[in-house]
Amino acid sequence: MRELSEYYVGKNPLLIEHHYQVVSRNTHFAGAVLSAAMSAIDVALWDIMGKSVNLPVYQLLGGKCREKIKLFENIGGNTVEERAESARQRVEQGFLSLRMIPFFSGFEEQTPTRVITSAVDMVRAVREAIGDGIDLGLEIHRNLRPEEAIVLARELEPFKILYYEDPLAPESVEAIDYIAKHINIPIATGERFSSMYQFKDLVDRKVVSLIRPDVSLAGGYTQVKKIAGMAEAAFVGIFPHLMGSPVNNAVFAQLAAAIPNYVLMEHNVPDPAWNGLVDEPLKVENGYRILSDRPGIGIELDEEALDKFPFKPRTIGGAFHADGSVAH
Numbered sequence: 001m002r003e004l005s006e007y008y009v010g011k012n013p014l015l016i017e018h019h020y021q022v023v024s025r026n027t028h029f030a031g032a033v034l035s036a037a038m039s040a041i042d043v044a045l046w047d048i049m050g051k052s053v054n055l056p057v058y059q060l061l062g063g064k065c066r067e068k069i070k071l072f073e074n075i076g077g078n079t080v081e082e083r084a085e086s087a088r089q090r091v092e093q094g095f096l097s098l099r100m101i102p103f104f105s106g107f108e109e110q111t112p113t114r115v116i117t118s119a120v121d122m123v124r125a126v127r128e129a130i131g132d133g134i135d136l137g138l139e140i141h142r143n144l145r146p147e148e149a150i151v152l153a154r155e156l157e158p159f160k161i162l163y164y165e166d167p168l169a170p171e172s173v174e175a176i177d178y179i180a181k182h183i184n185i186p187i188a189t190g191e192r193f194s195s196m197y198q199f200k201d202l203v204d205r206k207v208v209s210l211i212r213p214d215v216s217l218a219g220g221y222t223q224v225k226k227i228a229g230m231a232e233a234a235f236v237g238i239f240p241h242l243m244g245s246p247v248n249n250a251v252f253a254q255l256a257a258a259i260p261n262y263v264l265m266e267h268n269v270p271d272p273a274w275n276g277l278v279d280e281p282l283k284v285e286n287g288y289r290i291l292s293d294r295p296g297i298g299i300e301l302d303e304e305a306l307d308k309f310p311f312k313p314r315t316i317g318g319a320f321h322a323d324g325s326v327a328h
Helices: 002-008 016-025 032-053 080-092 112-130 146-159 173-180 196-204 220-233 246-258
Strands: 068-074 097-100 135-139 187-189 288-290
Touching: 002 016, 002 032, 016 032, 016 220, 032 220, 068 246, 080 097, 080 112, 097 112, 112 135, 112 146, 146 173, 173 187, 173 196, 196 220, 220 246, 246 288
Parallel strands: 068 097, 097 135
Antiparallel strands: 068 288
């Protein structure tokens, strides 16, 4: 960010596309680190533009396609019974779409057969608990090999699964394509992608039904709006990846409001310690995020509150198979 500031400071903040082109074409290295920094700046520039004309960002992106943003809620629990009860509670709270990781902690040390059997039992129990009228998606979280992903998906087909998210790392489009051709559950992927060209490869090959651009990684509003248009032309839905915070919730809601092929977004409940970080967090009612008509991204940061949240480096860990090899 410090290096990029040497270019941005003093420039006209409203020349958003121009600035994106200058920076993206004149830096030596590409990748996620650069794209994340550019994404943050891009969102800030759109916020500035919206506040300069007293309009929400979604108006600048073409106007609202919907009045509220449909969310999905995650299912938790350490046993099959707890997962089923968690699902019932989410439905009672008004959510019509749920998601879960169909594995328990420590599954990496089990045999593939046991992992698959346990996952099927869990999904069966959850589907029975919520009935057939509630959407259910599965987050595989890059935990399987292609052959395991295929076997599991085939076992799960009777349970009406809405999507099969990240069955394996998305860097190999060929491997994802191989899985897609052998299963009947729609695949969703793309949360790690930092370039519209990566998404283009997925869309052009008709590999997935849903793509998961992250506004904070894939180029901000400027690039993700293009990604959404590219996907729309191929009848591919947008299922944004969202790391929850009061800021990101507001940022992503603007995009979801303005793209016709938006499908779902995660209901991230920010850490209560973050209360006060923004002046007016977006509300959630009956499984939908309610849009704000305030200008820009719809929130104001409390600069003093930011000091309470210093940067904390993330430690590198991992999960391991029974033989000690890295699981994923």
